[in-house]
Amino acid sequence: MDATVDLSAxxxxxxxxxxRHARAVTRLFDEKLRPHGLRATQFSVxxxxxxxxxxxxxxxxxxxxxxxxxxxxxxxxxxRHGWVSIAPSEDAxxxxxxxxxxxxxxxxxxxxxxxxxxxxxxxWTDAQDPADRYPAGxxxxxx
Amino acid sequence: MDATVDLSAxxxxxxxxxxRHARAVTRLFDEKLRPHGLRATQFSVxxxxxxxxxxxxxxxxxxxxxxxxxxxxxxxxxxRHGWVSIAPSEDAxxxxxxxxxxxxxxxxxxxxxxxxxxxxxxxWTDAQDPADRYPAGxxxxxx
DNA sequence: CCTAGGTAGGTGTATATACACTCCAGCCGT
DNA sequence: ACGGCTGGAGTGTATATACACCTACCTAGG
Numbered sequence: 001m002d003a004t005v006d007l008s009a010x011x012x013x014x015x016x017x018x019x020r021h022a023r024a025v026t027r028l029f030d031e032k033l034r035p036h037g038l039r040a041t042q043f044s045v046x047x048x049x050x051x052x053x054x055x056x057x058x059x060x061x062x063x064x065x066x067x068x069x070x071x072x073x074x075x076x077x078x079x080r081h082g083w084v085s086i087a088p089s090e091d092a093x094x095x096x097x098x099x100x101x102x103x104x105x106x107x108x109x110x111x112x113x114x115x116x117x118x119x120x121x122x123x124w125t126d127a128q129d130p131a132d133r134y135p136a137g138x139x140x141x142x143x
Numbered sequence: 144m145d146a147t148v149d150l151s152a153x154x155x156x157x158x159x160x161x162x163r164h165a166r167a168v169t170r171l172f173d174e175k176l177r178p179h180g181l182r183a184t185q186f187s188v189x190x191x192x193x194x195x196x197x198x199x200x201x202x203x204x205x206x207x208x209x210x211x212x213x214x215x216x217x218x219x220x221x222x223r224h225g226w227v228s229i230a231p232s233e234d235a236x237x238x239x240x241x242x243x244x245x246x247x248x249x250x251x252x253x254x255x256x257x258x259x260x261x262x263x264x265x266x267w268t269d270a271q272d273p274a275d276r277y278p279a280g281x282x283x284x285x286x
Numbered sequence: 287c288c289t290a291g292g293t294a295g296g297t298g299t300a301t302a303t304a305c306a307c308t309c310c311a312g313c314c315g316t
Numbered sequence: 317a318c319g320g321c322t323g324g325a326g327t328g329t330a331t332a333t334a335c336a337c338c339t340a341c342c343t344a345g346g
Contacts, residue, residue, distance in 0.1 A: 065163035
């Protein structure tokens, strides 16, 4: 019963802009990391663990700004690959995640690829407007 | 064989920042839209269709900056709810997506909720630093 | 007409994401 | 010691996301 709403305001949707930007950047990082068998999210978790040392799931999730339960699933994949393991803890409720040797090697090996992607995005943000207006598709033109 | 890599550079990862930001913003929009039974992504698609009229999947995906196959899945959910349908086309390969009456009503009904979320993010970006450094969790403090 | 190639779209599979709910372990008061 | 409470973590379910692959349809050349 209300056709007077001005839907054109939706063109400036912050959520769409943020998601679109994240998707584009993620596709680039995934592309660079693919030869190493790592996804962008997985790289983030491994890097966070390398920098912070063994960390319980809840704390790590907060650090990364994602849901605790999401990190649980991501950690399961990383464990399956042998890149992280559960560290012992005095408090049996905690299950600190710890980078394994294989995980550290994987991370260090993938670092140059990560750096490449990171530098590419640096150059984009320098060249383009400060807002995050990456035209759709421009991200993949590197191939 | 290389422990000399400076992993601390990963603290400034553009991909993590973009994803973290998108997750936070999405959680807010989802929270506002939840009473209407809509997700942020779904709202985006409905709004895009309302503004552009019937559009083939590929074109709409480009407009929204997401993978064509991703839009296929999203569209399936929207169709299931009766909010979009396949419009006829001369070219039988194309399957233009079209907003249904129910879809338009759903969209218009959810618009105020969307606007609320949009305005909230406006205020954040005005108040905070221009980069997108939302401290983890601050997004949910509105509850 | 008929086939080769290109275009529009869907499927299989895997991961990412989050909410609601459940479970287990420690803690604390009586 | 027990019983409830709280905190840390996992599960069930649904959607989002993308790549590799597959199918259907048009169109141009023969």
